[in-house]
Amino acid sequence: MSKPATESVLLYRAADPIEAALLEAMLVESGVPAWTVGGQAAIGFGELGADAQCVDIRVPTANHAEALELLDKHYAKTTNSELDAKPWTCGKCGETVGPTFSSCWNCETPQQA
Ligand SMILES: [Zn+2]
Incomplete structure (x- = not known):
C-alpha cells in the first residue's frame, strides 16, 4: 500500500461513482486537487463489498475549507x-x-x- 504524499481528508461520500466523478471534475476544474477512493477499486476487498458503490472524495487537508465551499455552491445551484x-x-x-x-x-x- 502506498500512502499519498499529501495529508488528506474525506470531503464527501458519494452514493455512486457517477456523482463522485462529477464532483471530482468540478473540484479539479476549480483548482482543488481531488481524487476518489472506492467504487470499483473497493471490489475485491471482501468486507467492503456492501460499500462498493460508495465512493469517497478526498482532498488535501489544506484545501478542505475551499473544497467544502465549492461543494456548497455546487449543490446550491441545484435548489431554486x-x-x-x-x-x-x-x-x-x-x-x-x-x-x-x-x-x-x-x-x-x-x-x-
Ligand atoms: Zn396598493
Whole structure:
C-alpha cells in the first residue's frame, strides 16, 4: 500500500461513482486537487463489498475549507430559491409589487398571505 504524499481528508461520500466523478471534475476544474477512493477499486476487498458503490472524495487537508465551499455552491445551484421571490399584485390598487416589499409601495396595503 502506498500512502499519498499529501495529508488528506474525506470531503464527501458519494452514493455512486457517477456523482463522485462529477464532483471530482468540478473540484479539479476549480483548482482543488481531488481524487476518489472506492467504487470499483473497493471490489475485491471482501468486507467492503456492501460499500462498493460508495465512493469517497478526498482532498488535501489544506484545501478542505475551499473544497467544502465549492461543494456548497455546487449543490446550491441545484435548489431554486428564486421560486419564492416573485412579484405580487396589490389586492387594493392592483399595482405589481417587487418581492422585497412586504406592503404595497403605492398604497401601503400589506401583502396578503
Ligand atoms: Zn396598493
